[in-house]
Amino acid sequence: MGETARVFYGLWPTPAEAAQLIPHATVLKAATRGRPSHPASLHLTLVFLGEVPVDVLPQLRNLEVAGDRPGFDLALDRRGVWRHNGIGWLMPSTPPPALLELQSTLEAALRAAGFESERRPFRPHVTLTRHGRDDMPDGAIDPVVWRVREWVLVRSNGTAVDGSRYETLARFPLRQP
Numbered sequence: 001m002g003e004t005a006r007v008f009y010g011l012w013p014t015p016a017e018a019a020q021l022i023p024h025a026t027v028l029k030a031a032t033r034g035r036p037s038h039p040a041s042l043h044l045t046l047v048f049l050g051e052v053p054v055d056v057l058p059q060l061r062n063l064e065v066a067g068d069r070p071g072f073d074l075a076l077d078r079r080g081v082w083r084h085n086g087i088g089w090l091m092p093s094t095p096p097p098a099l100l101e102l103q104s105t106l107e108a109a110l111r112a113a114g115f116e117s118e119r120r121p122f123r124p125h126v127t128l129t130r131h132g133r134d135d136m137p138d139g140a141i142d143p144v145v146w147r148v149r150e151w152v153l154v155r156s157n158g159t160a161v162d163g164s165r166y167e168t169l170a171r172f173p174l175r176q177p
């Protein structure tokens with residue numbers, strides 16, 4: 001195979017929205033001894049494609065996803081840890097239908113265009129810490145609300161832990177709700 005890129009589609013918070021996640025990363029770090037993500041790297045993955053040949057990036061940038069999609073608000077109101085992989089996360093306890101619909105339509109559009117994506121069920125979450133060694137109970141938190149007005153195609157460049165790790169390749173706006 002020639003040159004490849006590691007890519008995924010996801011939701012990216014504004015800097016102000018990302019800043020509201022930091023206290024939660026601090027709690028998760030203290031409880032699990034996990035490593036916090038850089039604030040500029042925080043996101044929610046919609047569809048993870050993994051390594052693809054760089055030749056297909058134009059097709060992914062110009063992906064057509066059917067439907068007139070309004071923006072929506074996403075309330076991240078649960079905090080916890082996955083013991084099996086040491087990830088500390090925030091999740092919506094009830095994902096908005098618009099999020100689930102966007103994710104499934106995007107996945108279907110990719111499949112129709114010949115791209116295989118992750119087959120595991122969609123579990124929307126924002127990873128705040130990695131490599132945690134200790135567990136902590138899940139719990140409700142005061143919601144951190146993202147005003148979702150676009151989704152993005154992102155390339156992941158190596159293992160840098162600073163904000164430069166992720167490069168936005170394309171933006172897909174949602175309609176003003």
Ligand code: 2AM
Nearest residue numbers: 008043044045047048087118126127156
């Ligand atoms: P994570 O935060 O739960 O690790 C970039 O790597 C993004 O894609 C991360 O948000 C990561 O999820 C997600 N990701 C990485 N590998 C994945 C995989 N095999 N399946 C689904 N998502 C993955």
